Amino acid sequence: MVAPQLPSPDVPDVPTRRVALGLFVIGQLVFLVTANLLRWVDSLRPRLKEKEWVKVIAPDWVAETGHVYDAMHVVSGLTRRWSQLTGQPQNWSLFAPVVADHVPFPAVELRWTAEAPPRSVWVLSDNEPEDVRAFFRIGKFRLRRYESVLSLGLWRGEHQLDEVADGWRQRIERLVRQEGAAIQAYCRWRGEEYRRRHAERPPPTEYVLWMRVYHTPPPDDLPDPWLWRGPEVWPVARWRPAEKPPAGHGAVEMYHPVARRFEYLR
């Protein structure tokens, strides 16, 4: 196809600038493709590393060694940094690969040890519907995003607590280690919101983060009438502002579901 005869552009035709812009366009194109594909290929490794044919074709890549793995690691690092610098993260996996059948809402219990009753008040998430059977939701999605980071879908269901407790312990520990500061900020904000409405109350002495978890019935076994099960309510973390944690430990304690007590994390 022959391009139509076009007038000259308004911007002077400076070759250096045109070449620089061309290189940028090529770079962006390469970035978009490699950033997305490398991340996807990386996500396959845990599932593929047990496959015999993968061990034959790319043994080093599975073992995270060798030139191919190193090259991919370097390119991934470069694309990640460019995406961070320019605000172009490439994490396109909405509701994928799995969707949750356990739906958690965080709740904060405010406790006062030496005050007139009530000694304990529960502050539920603004996103948790008062009546799950009938609601209409608009707004608050940014708060929901924040809460989703602090949430764990701890659902016991028909199991005994002992059967699930160890798995829960690992998940709770990971959450508190990674998000201890965010949990603390969330608890503090919840306490301040409560005190804005109840100015006569002093600051709480303890904040306990709980999960209120609903279970969506599986599509092959729908109850009649249709309704979520739950909520099951489980503690996850505790923050006591006046307590000084042991040296080298974080301020937020995790709930240990095996020992059934709160513990500081080193």
Next chain:
Amino acid sequence: MSGTRIVGLVPWLPWPLNRSPWWTAPVRAERLAALRIGLAVLFLADVLLYYGPWLPVFYGANSLGDPEVFAWVCRAPRWSWTPLRSVHSLAVIEVAFAFWIVTGVGLLLGFWTRCCAAVSWALSVSLSNLNPYVENAGDEVRTIILFYLMLSPCGAVWSLDAGQGREREVVLVPPWPLRLLFVQMVLIYFMNGLYKAGGADWQAGDSLYYVLADLTLARWSYAQLPLPVPLTRWLTWLILGWELAFPALMLAPGLAGALTDRLRCPDPWRRGLRRAATALRTAGLLFGVAFHVGIALCLEIGMFAPYMLCLYLPLLPWERWADRHVTDSRVGCSTER
């Protein structure tokens, strides 16, 4: 129309891009302007509705986005940045937000357009890094669009910058920003499809059921309006298939053209095949629009659907509307005389 003008730097492109008219032939500036105006409208709605009322909750000292909570975001080896990193004062954040709104108005009106796009992009990145936990994929799409607007002549038409008295000129812009954004859009769908294809719920066709019944996301209770499971199952597979096929659907007209040229098909066949391929592409895009409207109606996930729909704006033939408008105004002038 009295003349034609190209605005913006035309990049030097190597082979094979320099052989492709899709990458080289300038496009009407109205398409870029429509993207700019559409984004500005949504961006202002986002800032005023979804950020504004929550500022003291999300930003500043002792908030959910206390600088201590997100100190890790801008720490090496990450290259994330925000000049507001150590800002504890809510007043400073509020001033930054006021600037953000001003840049949104500037983008909408096309006043100091690229400067506004640049500041708006910088603030978008900065605020994302100040409290990343309140952001979602919609915000990422917004920042990406702003990134391209900042680098392109997006105020060439339909703007105060373009000035008066140039309505009779055809203004063209180099196509690269719109093409890169289109590649980005194709990758968004295709990568979503790839990740979903590996998920057991998507393969079983259960995903849409669980998403609609997700109490944290659903706009209304699934108990009030339960969709039949067979329907949600078929829709799940349809969405998965559409996302995976999106690149092929978009390439269909080009592939059909190349194929019929190579095979030297007779003209009626050639026209028929190209028409069918174009219809397929249009159907793929219309499905995308319906998909996002459906998401916006059923789920409260903020501005994700509107910002994604914004990516479709440059695909519409805005120049036809603009040309008709110019012709109409000429007719109006001659009638008055």
